[in-house]
Amino acid sequence: MPSGPRAGELLVATAAHGGGYFKQTVIYLLDADESGALGVVLNRLAPADLDEVLPQWGDLVSPPRALFAGGPVSPNGAVCVAKLGNPDEDPPGWRRVNGDVGLLHLDTPVEIAEGAYSDLRIFAGYAGWEAGQLEGELLQGSWHRFASTEADVFGTHQDDLWRRVLRRQGGDTAWFASYTDDPELN
Template identity: 65%
Template sequence: MPNRPRAGELLVARADALGGYWHQAVILLLDSDESGSLGVILNRFSETDLADVLPHWQHLVCPPQVLFEGGPVSPAGAVCVAKLSATGEEPPGWRRFHADLGLLHLDTPVELAAGAYADLRIFAGYCGWEPGQLEGELMRGDWHRVPVRDEDVFGVDPQDLWRRVLRRQGGDLSFFSTWAEDPESN
């Protein structure tokens, strides 16, 4: 695929194509190459309380200070997305995937993370695609690929993220931001 998906892009579920688990999902791609793709869902809270599983990290995550459901793969594992406070030297345990966004290893001592990041969010599990799988879903039109903004990843109101991201795209995509659950209302 000449225009391969890239880390740092958003995948926004098509309004009428993906029901159930993927309904109105907004996914941040963390990696995408010939071995497959992975990302985290930005707009779904986990039923697990962050204080119960990672209590030392709760004070470092941005509001709302909850654990997010990153996806169906490895739901007992955690993925941390962090934005650097300042450009320059990369802190220990952090790996850049797009601009000043990166993955922070949660084995990093909390004391080293404090102050190093402007924003931090933790996800239970992730979304994964085997080689060619995401490209096939994109060719079918199951997802819209759009640029990411910091407020998409770290915003305080992720529940309405799907509509906000579509609305700001303009053109035909913004039309879908008004999608109603009842097909007769559309």
């Protein structure tokens, strides 16, 4: 991808990223500009139960109806990503990220959100980068950048998302989908 990171793209941790919080993560970028970037980890469940944290939203959340761990920044806060049910409307409390996918403010009354979205996912926390930080990590080879699909953001089986996204790229990149923790086995 020739230009810098953009909202709506995926960041996929490379094998070079190593261990730590972002090992084998897939991040959906919500915002990226000269002041920095932020996104949510799509393939990690939060330890907290959605019905205990935000019980009023549980029935609106897409399967697996769980709270996802969006990242290490503000883990006690919540970020909601939603896909419009009717692409010709911009409901109150919603801001477009890419196409029909955007951010829904969780202060929006649930009654207004009901029926307005075809998919909805809530994340505890987010991943964030200061100005130039993500670009530096990209240059170091810590991340792959790929186009996203709705299934990436709202799929029901997110535990193998890292491998699926790498595999669908084809070529040399697809080989990384079979990466193991023990380099002797690669």
